[in-house]
Amino acid sequence: MRVHRWPPAVEPDELGAIVHGPVVLARSPGVVAALRCVFAHTGGLSLPFVLRAEGVQAEAANRQSTSHRLALEDIGPGTFSEPRVVVRVGEAEGLADASQATSSGGDDAYDLDANFWIDALPTDGRIVVTVSWVQAGLGESRTELRLRPWTGDDVLRLL
Template sequence: MRAHRWAAAVEPTDLGAVVHGPVVLARAPGIVAGLRCVFAHTDGLWLPFVLRAEGVQAEAATRQSFSGHLPLDETGPGTWSEPVVAIGVDGDEGFADASRSSGGGGEDSFDLDAGYWVDRVPSDGRLTVTVSWPQAGLPETRTDLVLSPWTAADVLPLL
């Protein structure tokens, strides 16, 4: 497995083609993460990600997200964190940076919506997504997805 960083990118200008339906990626008491679907585009994949928490996990997620302190990253500890998403495609696996993200919460609920861009289409039709947020109670969970076959003609343009 080669290390790779999936950089944030501008969202595609077309609608894409749905190649995988909604899927729960990780679940623990009070917190769950999933993909709304996977969209294929001629030059990559768009992954709309959602995370919801309630109760103690919501309080922890809110505190971790909006504390205004130093970030937690792969170089060392910090005082705030966010969900960690890693993507695997064709032997390359690594952290993904959200292209867009919005979240909010409080003591009783926390909601996060993010989008991840994968700048390549898997040659074997397989995509691995690993998600974790231990600071908010979500353990690391790996999910292997088999994408539906599609062609460039299946991608729906906006104009």
């Protein structure tokens, strides 16, 4: 199996076609990860991702993501992490890098909204999404999604 990384990308200038509805991918006490839907585009899939945490898990998520921002800004060293999302489409499996990610929260709540771009389309109509964020209390969970059939005519173009 070819292992690679799904890099973030700007989505094409089209709305896409909804090929799967909302689905919870993983749930642990105080934290949940889900997809709002799956959009099919002519050149790949868009996966709008949400993660919500409360209580102790929110505190851990905030600590992990704040350390990440500080490390990226070169303010100081720190241990950091982020949710790990691995997507398999056919024989290609890889870690997905988020684009357009925003997070917010405090001691009692943490919210993350991100979008993952997968530049491949499944020939069998299935994708597998594995998500975890052990440092924030979310154990690994694997979900196989069967996508609704679509054609290029279903993908709505903006221009």
